[in-house]
Amino acid sequence: MPSNKPRTIIEKVWDNHIVAQREGAPAVLFIDLHLVHEVTSPQAFSGLRERGVRVRRPDLTFATVDHSTPTTPRNLPIVDQVAAAQVAQLEKNAEEFGIPYFGFQDRNQGIVHVIGPEQGLTQPGMTVVCGDSHTATHGAFGALAFGIGTSEVEMVLATQCLLQRPSKTFEVNVEGTLKPGVSAKDIILALCAKIGIGGGTGCVFEFTGSAIRSLSMEERMTVCNMSIEAGARAGLIAPDEKTYEYIKGRKFAPQGEAWDQAVAFWKTLPTDEGATYDHSVRIDADTLEPMITFGTNPGMGMAISGAVPDPAAQQDPLERESLRKALQYMNLEAGQPIAGQKIDVVFIGSCTNSRMTDLRAAASVLAGRKVNPGVRMMVVPGSQEIKRQAEAEGLDRVFREAGAEWREAGCSMCIAMNGDQLSPGQYSVSTSNRNFEGRQGKGGRTFLASPLTAAASAVTGVVTDVRSL
Amino acid sequence: MQIHSTVAVLPNDNIDTDQIIPARFLKTISKEGLGDQLFFDWRYNADGSPKADFVLNTPAAKASKVLLAGDNFGCGSSREHAPWALTQYGLQAVLSTSFADIFKQNSLKNRLLPIVMPKEAHTALFAALGENPALAVTIDLPAQTLTWPGGPVVTFPIDAFAKDCLLQGVDEIGYVLKQEAAIATFEAGRSLSLNTLI
Numbered sequence: 315m316p317s318n319k320p321r322t323i324i325e326k327v328w329d330n331h332i333v334a335q336r337e338g339a340p341a342v343l344f345i346d347l348h349l350v351h352e353v354t355s356p357q358a359f360s361g362l363r364e365r366g367v368r369v370r371r372p373d374l375t376f377a378t379v380d381h382s383t384p385t386t387p388r389n390l391p392i393v394d395q396v397a398a399a400q401v402a403q404l405e406k407n408a409e410e411f412g413i414p415y416f417g418f419q420d421r422n423q424g425i426v427h428v429i430g431p432e433q434g435l436t437q438p439g440m441t442v443v444c445g446d447s448h449t450a451t452h453g454a455f456g457a458l459a460f461g462i463g464t465s466e467v468e469m470v471l472a473t474q475c476l477l478q479r480p481s482k483t484f485e486v487n488v489e490g491t492l493k494p495g496v497s498a499k500d501i502i503l504a505l506c507a508k509i510g511i512g513g514g515t516g517c518v519f520e521f522t523g524s525a526i527r528s529l530s531m532e533e534r535m536t537v538c539n540m541s542i543e544a545g546a547r548a549g550l551i552a553p554d555e556k557t558y559e560y561i562k563g564r565k566f567a568p569q570g571e572a573w574d575q576a577v578a579f580w581k582t583l584p585t586d587e588g589a590t591y592d593h594s595v596r597i598d599a600d601t602l603e604p605m606i607t608f609g610t611n612p613g614m615g616m617a618i619s620g621a622v623p624d625p626a627a628q629q630d631p632l633e634r635e636s637l638r639k640a641l642q643y644m645n646l647e648a649g650q651p652i653a654g655q656k657i658d659v660v661f662i663g664s665c666t667n668s669r670m671t672d673l674r675a676a677a678s679v680l681a682g683r684k685v686n687p688g689v690r691m692m693v694v695p696g697s698q699e700i701k702r703q704a705e706a707e708g709l710d711r712v713f714r715e716a717g718a719e720w721r722e723a724g725c726s727m728c729i730a731m732n733g734d735q736l737s738p739g740q741y742s743v744s745t746s747n748r749n750f751e752g753r754q755g756k757g758g759r760t761f762l763a764s765p766l767t768a769a770a771s772a773v774t775g776v777v778t779d780v781r782s783l
Numbered sequence: 784m785q786i787h788s789t790v791a792v793l794p795n796d797n798i799d800t801d802q803i804i805p806a807r808f809l810k811t812i813s814k815e816g817l818g819d820q821l822f823f824d825w826r827y828n829a830d831g832s833p834k835a836d837f838v839l840n841t842p843a844a845k846a847s848k849v850l851l852a853g854d855n856f857g858c859g860s861s862r863e864h865a866p867w868a869l870t871q872y873g874l875q876a877v878l879s880t881s882f883a884d885i886f887k888q889n890s891l892k893n894r895l896l897p898i899v900m901p902k903e904a905h906t907a908l909f910a911a912l913g914e915n916p917a918l919a920v921t922i923d924l925p926a927q928t929l930t931w932p933g934g935p936v937v938t939f940p941i942d943a944f945a946k947d948c949l950l951q952g953v954d955e956i957g958y959v960l961k962q963e964a965a966i967a968t969f970e971a972g973r974s975l976s977l978n979t980l981i
Contacts, residue, residue: 334962338943338944339944340942340944344970356813357863382810445861461885465863473966474970477959515883547885613797632795632796639795731806750799750802752801
């Protein structure tokens with residue numbers, strides 16, 4: 315419990331939420347915000363019915379549909395009957411249990427991790443959970459936000475609490491100034507490449523340093539979003555004036571006197587001088603290059619000017635075999651430069667990179683240019699609100715005139731559950747978060763990169779460093 | 784809880800949940816019927832026929848309750864469909880040098896033991912199974928040991944609370960529901976601005 319010992323923000327948020335702590339048992343941790351989507355919740359609601367238990371705090375629970383939903387015009391029905399049934403089930407569950415619900419036709423529907431901050435639901439110092447591993451996105455606001463499984467979704471619905479042990483703390487210090495063409499996505503891809511996909515297992519990241527401070531809230535969300543891809547269950551950034559500015563006036567933000575109280579509280583959250591972390595790593599923003607993955611997990615990444623590594627150079631036999639299998643799946647040769655690799659699809663979207671900053675970055679590259687005739691480019695805004703905002707700025711026209719598809723909000727080709735997918739053997743440059751085998755469609759091959767890199771590659775039809783355009 | 788079984792071997796590091804069960808199978812609203820979809824894209828040809836050379840299609844693996852895999856098993860998404868699919872296939876334990884956090888939690892809630900082995904013992908077990916694929920291991924949960932003929936006694940860590948829940952059949956949700964008074968007290972003590980969103 316709180317003492318005079320200097321604490322990190324991670325420890326402060328943890329301490330603030332301990333409901334009960336029996337010796338030898340995990341803490342009962344209170345959850346401030348529970349976000350629910352159609353894929354990982356149906357079995358949890360079934361469990362509640364079997365127990366005869368209500369949702370304890372429907373006022374702290376929010377539901378939307380994003381994963382299984384098509385990104386075709388909203389006046390069309392959901393053709394996939396299995397997906398339609400899943401969406402209908404969430405609608406039924408939300409109604410039966412009295413949970414606020416942004417449905418398929420709702421003007422505020424969107425990717426769960428996009429709409430939380432957009433509505434002002436996500437606030438500093440909160441505990442936020444969702445049955446989705448990219449819940450760390452909300453950490454950009456100084457919230458302790460992490461993904462949970464369906465059994466834990468059921469527990470939070472029933473009790474508004476989770477049984478948890480504290481994680482280790484891990485500082486990711488990013489100092490310096492990003493060069494033109496280098497963005498937030500490159501910071502997090504560089505971290506994944508540096509410490510590997512399991513490097514943060516058992517830890518919560520705190521991202522610190524001048525390069526992190528200089529990022530906008532949307533860019534901070536991109537960084538925190540992929541904490542899980544470096545193994546950490548959560549990643550967060552201490553709140554500052556940018557955070558308060560972003561939240562102020564949003565639908566669920568505190569108002570009036572409550573706002574002043576909230577800001578005063580939020581200002582107590584940043585890590586104390588002299589607090590220590592269990593682990594730390596440094597990334598030099600000044601020398602960072604645009605990053606891209608070449609393999610079949612997000613840790614298999616490198617600078618876009620680099621060459622595909624050689625499995626023969628790996629010492630550990632299992633690592634050598636994993637790399638060999640990855641290159642075989644990707645059909646890439648050891649030693650080949652990654653730039654210049656032919657591609658078939660470009661996807662701009664996902665909870666990682668589907669916000670206004672991302673769309674503006676992609677549009678800035680495409681303005682006055684055309685998508686290569688050999689490339690299908692899809693642009694999928696993260697929410698209906700972002701879609702309207704982008705259209706008000708004319709970004710949709712930039713995309714359409716360049717030859718890209720401008721679609722409705724959802725997870726889309728990041729997880730390829732909704733019909734938006736690669737064909738076997740196709741290559742994509744994608745702004746999403748996972749390049750696992752088949753992630754974007756069975757047999758599909760994914761290069762993860764920033765919106766700038768993705769848009770530049772769409773223009774040329776090959777993996778392209780935006781600075782060379 | 785003791786498991787005595789032959790071992791199916793998947794010698795890959797970083798086996799992610801998209802391989803364990805591809806996302807297109809997550810449109811179900813049930814927990815059932817996932818065993819046939821386990822490792823679907825590694826296990827079946829494009830025409831739906833099983834790949835004869837994939838380990839989980841062999842009669843020996845089908846009889847195994849234990850899977851040995853490379854480092855960082857279960858990385859990726861939070862889908863609990865992964866342990867559901869593994870247990871419905873017939874597995875009761877996975878052996879690795881480490882597990883992704885969410886997968887580990889999900890497994891313990893579904894009576895699938897995520898057993899973390901020291902690197903040296905992990906390498907030794909791979910070698911022993913290379914020499915004798917019919918080798919059986921014994922997992923003793925109360926003693927927290929993993930053994931096999933000719934091998935060391937490997938002690939594995941497991942969260943003490945999770946172990947108790949597994950051995951005594953404690954329902955974790957029921958355990959927290961019983962702490963209603965503490966939850967209500969906690970809520971009452973919070974400032975209004977933090978206590979409700981709507």
